[in-house]
Amino acid sequence: MLLVIDVGNSNIVLGIYHEERLVKDWRVSTDKFKTADEYGILFHDLFRLAGIGFSDVKDIIISSVVPTLTGVLEKLSRQYFEITPYVVGPGIKTGMPIHYDNPKEVGADRIVNAIAGYEKYKTALIIVDFGTATTFDYVNKKGEYCGGAIAPGLMISMEALFQKASKLPRVEIARPASIIAKNTVNSMQAGIFFGYVGLVDGIVQRMKGEGKESPKVIATGGLASLIAPESTTIESVDEFLTLEGLRIIYRRNK
Numbered sequence: 001m002l003l004v005i006d007v008g009n010s011n012i013v014l015g016i017y018h019e020e021r022l023v024k025d026w027r028v029s030t031d032k033f034k035t036a037d038e039y040g041i042l043f044h045d046l047f048r049l050a051g052i053g054f055s056d057v058k059d060i061i062i063s064s065v066v067p068t069l070t071g072v073l074e075k076l077s078r079q080y081f082e083i084t085p086y087v088v089g090p091g092i093k094t095g096m097p098i099h100y101d102n103p104k105e106v107g108a109d110r111i112v113n114a115i116a117g118y119e120k121y122k123t124a125l126i127i128v129d130f131g132t133a134t135t136f137d138y139v140n141k142k143g144e145y146c147g148g149a150i151a152p153g154l155m156i157s158m159e160a161l162f163q164k165a166s167k168l169p170r171v172e173i174a175r176p177a178s179i180i181a182k183n184t185v186n187s188m189q190a191g192i193f194f195g196y197v198g199l200v201d202g203i204v205q206r207m208k209g210e211g212k213e214s215p216k217v218i219a220t221g222g223l224a225s226l227i228a229p230e231s232t233t234i235e236s237v238d239e240f241l242t243l244e245g246l247r248i249i250y251r252r253n254k
């Protein structure tokens with residue numbers, strides 16, 4: 001079995017692949033202060049509950065946008081699984097040319113998403129990932145990574161509003177019944193939800209205008225399923241796009 005690990009700024013997502021099939025996935029909070037031993041215990045409990053042993057894992061691949069945790073998870077892999085993990089970054093073959101001023105600067109998760117999306121659709125693509133930040137990535141017809149955009153995520157936008165305005169409460173991110181809201185909670189939901197749908201569709205439309213290839217638009221990440229139904233540009237949601245990309249990159253480097 002292959003263990004794939006995607007370290008985001010909010011969550012670490014783990015997946016177990018048996019051949020091409022994702023047989024189990026878990027989501028745990030990202031905590032920059034947790035040690036390899038603490039994550040080791042957490043993973044051990046999750047594995048045990050699922051009836052999977054650490055010794056069933058034959059290889060590990062990690063993608064991380066939290067540098068302090070990359071080393072922690074490498075250490076955990078070595079100490080608890082006796083495996084030297086693949087880490088997406090310099091030295092890893094992706095099979096995708098990266099057109100970024102400094103290719104090392106692009107978040108590993110963005111590259112992994114781009115590879116998964118292109119492998120699946122073999123066409124020009126825009127990938128929207130609703131994480132801590134919302135990322136937009138453009139892959140052209142030839143399968144080259146062309147760059148994209150980074151916007152503040154839904155949750156952190158909401159947090160900023162709540163933290164900076166004394167009279168505004170913390171509210172659930174949800175679609176309110178009306179855009180002309182009649183109370184504070186619904187007004188905030190209207191601004192955040194419909195504002196965000198506008199942000200997403202606006203960026204995607206502009207990217208389409210610049211790219212001129214009629215790319216397919218796909219979405220992933222924690223809050224994709226909330227925004228996608230209202231968006232006029234997102235065509236499908238793929239919850240496990242990043243995990244799938246890790247499996248593909250592993251195969252290319254094995």
Ligand SMILES: Nc1ncnc2c1ncn2[C@@H]1O[C@H](COP(=O)(O)OP(=O)(O)O)[C@@H](O)[C@H]1O
Nearest residue numbers: 008009010011012130131132133155221222223
């Ligand atoms: N299934 C879910 N339902 C609702 N909110 C979620 C879900 N998964 C993640 N979130 C929230 O969405 C935000 C982004 O999460 P995630 O996609 O895991 O981000 P990252 O990749 O940056 O770690 C976080 O604030 C998280 O709490």
Ligand SMILES: CC(C)(COP(=O)(O)O)[C@@H](O)C(=O)NCCC(=O)O
Nearest residue numbers: 008009065105106107131132133150
């Ligand atoms: C943009 C990101 C913060 C998104 O991370 P996430 O929201 O998934 O936690 C991450 O991909 C990152 O740190 N990127 C490096 C900068 C760049 O891609 O140009």
Ligand SMILES: [K+]
Nearest residue numbers: 008109129131
């Ligand atoms: K992510």
